[in-house]
Amino acid sequence: MVPIARRNLLADKVKLLVAVGGVTLAIVLIVVVHSLYQGVRRETDIFIHNLPGDIWITQRGTTDLVFSNSNLPSTAASAVRSVDEVKRVYTLDGRLMAFDVNGKEVRTYVMALEFVGGAGEPEGTEYVPEKGTIILDHTFAKQTGLHKGDKLTFGDKSFKVADVRSIGNVLVTQFAFIRAESFKEIFGVPGTVNYILVTVDDRVAPDSLLQKLSDTVPGSSVYTTQQFASRASEKGTGDFLPIIRVILAISFIVGLTVLSLVIYSATIERAREYAIMKVIGASPMGLYRIVISQSMFIAVVGFGLGVGLAFLFNEVAGDLVPQFITYIRAQDIALVFGITILMSIVASFMPINRVARVEPATVFRA
Amino acid sequence: MAMPAATETGGSRNEAEVILEVHGLTKVFGSGRAAVRAVDGLSLSVRRGELVLVMGPSGSGKTTLLTLIGGLLRPTSGIVRVTGLDISSLKERQLTKFRRHYLGFIFQSFNLLESLNARENVEAALNFAGIGGRKARKRATALLTDLGMADRLRARPHTLSGGERQRVSIARALANDPQLILADEPTANLDSRHGHEVVELLHDIARQQQRTIIIVSHDHRIRDVADRVLWLQDGRFEGFDEGDTQQSALLDTAGVLYGASPQTASPQAAESQRRASQPVAEPISAAPAPSSAVKRGGWLPWRRA
Numbered sequence: 001m002v003p004i005a006r007r008n009l010l011a012d013k014v015k016l017l018v019a020v021g022g023v024t025l026a027i028v029l030i031v032v033v034h035s036l037y038q039g040v041r042r043e044t045d046i047f048i049h050n051l052p053g054d055i056w057i058t059q060r061g062t063t064d065l066v067f068s069n070s071n072l073p074s075t076a077a078s079a080v081r082s083v084d085e086v087k088r089v090y091t092l093d094g095r096l097m098a099f100d101v102n103g104k105e106v107r108t109y110v111m112a113l114e115f116v117g118g119a120g121e122p123e124g125t126e127y128v129p130e131k132g133t134i135i136l137d138h139t140f141a142k143q144t145g146l147h148k149g150d151k152l153t154f155g156d157k158s159f160k161v162a163d164v165r166s167i168g169n170v171l172v173t174q175f176a177f178i179r180a181e182s183f184k185e186i187f188g189v190p191g192t193v194n195y196i197l198v199t200v201d202d203r204v205a206p207d208s209l210l211q212k213l214s215d216t217v218p219g220s221s222v223y224t225t226q227q228f229a230s231r232a233s234e235k236g237t238g239d240f241l242p243i244i245r246v247i248l249a250i251s252f253i254v255g256l257t258v259l260s261l262v263i264y265s266a267t268i269e270r271a272r273e274y275a276i277m278k279v280i281g282a283s284p285m286g287l288y289r290i291v292i293s294q295s296m297f298i299a300v301v302g303f304g305l306g307v308g309l310a311f312l313f314n315e316v317a318g319d320l321v322p323q324f325i326t327y328i329r330a331q332d333i334a335l336v337f338g339i340t341i342l343m344s345i346v347a348s349f350m351p352i353n354r355v356a357r358v359e360p361a362t363v364f365r366a
Numbered sequence: 367m368a369m370p371a372a373t374e375t376g377g378s379r380n381e382a383e384v385i386l387e388v389h390g391l392t393k394v395f396g397s398g399r400a401a402v403r404a405v406d407g408l409s410l411s412v413r414r415g416e417l418v419l420v421m422g423p424s425g426s427g428k429t430t431l432l433t434l435i436g437g438l439l440r441p442t443s444g445i446v447r448v449t450g451l452d453i454s455s456l457k458e459r460q461l462t463k464f465r466r467h468y469l470g471f472i473f474q475s476f477n478l479l480e481s482l483n484a485r486e487n488v489e490a491a492l493n494f495a496g497i498g499g500r501k502a503r504k505r506a507t508a509l510l511t512d513l514g515m516a517d518r519l520r521a522r523p524h525t526l527s528g529g530e531r532q533r534v535s536i537a538r539a540l541a542n543d544p545q546l547i548l549a550d551e552p553t554a555n556l557d558s559r560h561g562h563e564v565v566e567l568l569h570d571i572a573r574q575q576q577r578t579i580i581i582v583s584h585d586h587r588i589r590d591v592a593d594r595v596l597w598l599q600d601g602r603f604e605g606f607d608e609g610d611t612q613q614s615a616l617l618d619t620a621g622v623l624y625g626a627s628p629q630t631a632s633p634q635a636a637e638s639q640r641r642a643s644q645p646v647a648e649p650i651s652a653a654p655a656p657s658s659a660v661k662r663g664g665w666l667p668w669r670r671a
Contacts, residue, residue: 001498002486004479011481276477279438280538281466281494283459361438363477364429364550 005293015262019298022258027306029251030336032313035326037244040171041233042327047168047175048229052090052123053197054206056228057213060221064232066109066173071192076217077116080196083216085209088118088199093183099152106144109173112183127177133162139322140174157186169325170236259347263295267351271358278360287355292348299344303337385545385578386412391444393430404430406601417572417579419588422598428582432548436469437461448546466495470539474551476531478523484510484534485519491541509537529560536567549581565591
């Protein structure tokens with residue numbers, strides 16, 4: 001078959017470039033914004049999963065680590081430990097903290113993990129630094145210019161950077177770890193802990209123990225790690241979701257508008273040719289196929305370029321702005337492809353309507 | 367849609383030979399006092415292999431007649447039959463199929479698809495008829511080669527001369543082996559030499575391929591090759607000429623051609639209409655019609671024997 005659609009597009013390269021550029025821009029925006037959203041979700045999820053424990057116990061109503069508080073009686077940790085199915089118990093404390101680095105105030109979410117007791121070797125020791133030291137997230141370190149061996153000051157206390165590694169970066173803040181004793185010295189509220197993390201016996205399913213632990217710690221909410229990670233990820237990004245949706249909608253509209261205008265103007269310019277094709281026997285469906293093929297050709301090329309540029313943009317932006325964490329999943333690419341195809345179909349409506357109204361008899365006008 | 371073959375349209379040989387029949391064809395544009403009768407009760411009968419030239423001043427209804435025969439406009443009243451099929455009763459989809467398989471169009475401004483090369487322009491017409499791939503390419507190449515365009519197959523329309531473009535247009539018109547070819551001012555945009563070539567070409571197509579051709583034109587050169595010349599004025603046939611063998615007095619009367627009053631033209635017009643509706647007595651040779659130009663092998667239609 002003669003590729004009429006492609007030939008028509010390639011005949012006007014400037015118009016083709018404008019259309020592909022518009023769609024590419026829209027796809028870049030959609031992929032980047034969506035990958036930023038997924039990046040934040042993923043970081044929160046990974047951070048919670050990396051900490052020890054199959055079950056999280058929080059104060060009732062606590063939704064996440066950053067945007068809500070949790071205070072439990074410290075005696076609750078002992079009570080939890082006495083439950084038969086519980087293997088090991090940890091406490092986790094944390095709060096946002098402003099340090100002084102060379103006269104400049106920098107903020108990070110400082111946490112402290114402590115092994116309360118239980119059978120076997122405790123996990124998560126990589127999050128427990130020596131006294132007087134701090135482990136920083138690499139994003140925070142890059143942002144503040146801190147390196148291993150540098151010092152951060154909080155009031156009359158100072159912490160030497162023991163290590164810089166990937167801990168957790170949730171866009172608004174990054175996590176850091178100090179030793180539990182230090183945390184208690186600085187912020188500790190006597191008789192309270194923020195979270196209790198529980199490792200259960202290998203033969204026990206964590207979700208079968210939730211009710212029992214909830215009864216053991218009155219006024220608490222008990223989650224499996226998976227449940228709490230999902231809640232925290234959702235809460236951490238939920239506030240951004242409406243904004244992200246608006247940006248996605250704008251991107252879609254920009255792409256759709258550019259594509260529609262280019263395909264429509266190309267159709268008007270070639271209205272006579274559509275009339276000729278009608279005269280020489282092209283079926284209406286055949287002509288609509290030409291319009292849709294043009295639209296899809298632009299959309300698919302724009303999609304390919306857009307996704308490629310989005311990867312490149314994320315890479316460069318991540319280097320320049322460390323908090324800019326992105327994550328592109330295969331299913332998100334598939335979703336964006338679906339959006340692109342939808343864009344191309346919607347963009348074809350007006351031109352198809354125009355083609356349908358082309359009078360074949362007009363070809364007899366010289 | 368069941369399209370009857372020409373041989374199925376009647377019992378006698380003469381009836382079977384008729385490709386186009388037009389009865390009482392009228393097309394009125396607008397309504398009330400602004401109504402214009404572009405075609406006014408025309409009747410016409412054309413046989414296989416006949417080349418009919420329709421002449422007349424601008425606005426006389428020539429092109430409207432062509433678009434009505436081509437099924438591109440619906441008549442206000444009257445009937446158009448092509449190979450016995452009443453196209454006035456066809457739905458849009460059926461009309462598309464009808465045009466695809468039964469008609470070939472040649473235009474004054476060539477009307478080639480600018481983004482396609484010469485071969486693709488012909489191939490596209492075949493694609494629309496459901497013929498694709500290598501078969502379509504082979505046929506398009508053969509048609510263009512037969513028309514002397516073998517070395518211009520990949521040339522885009524804007525790089526072709528007027529004569530070459532019209533040859534591509536003719537090849538496209540022949541692509542689906544139509545029985546009836548409608549040509550609208552095919553020589554108007556061509557210089558004398560190329561115009562002559564195209565006229566010769568159309569004549570040979572009618573003669574050798576037994577295709578019926580209706581040409582609408584101002585070009586008097588075409589009179590030499592036409593079997594009949596019909597003169598149209600104000601939507602009515604005002605005169606006729608049976609080619610170069612019978613010179614009608616009407617043709618030589620400028621008053622009738624371009625300015626006769628309705629009163630004086632009326633009896634002549636009635637006779638013209640009667641003559642137009644009858645095919646010429648022996649318009650064609652009795653040679654059987656080949657199915658396509660390609661099957662003719664080395665046929666070179668623009669060189670008259």
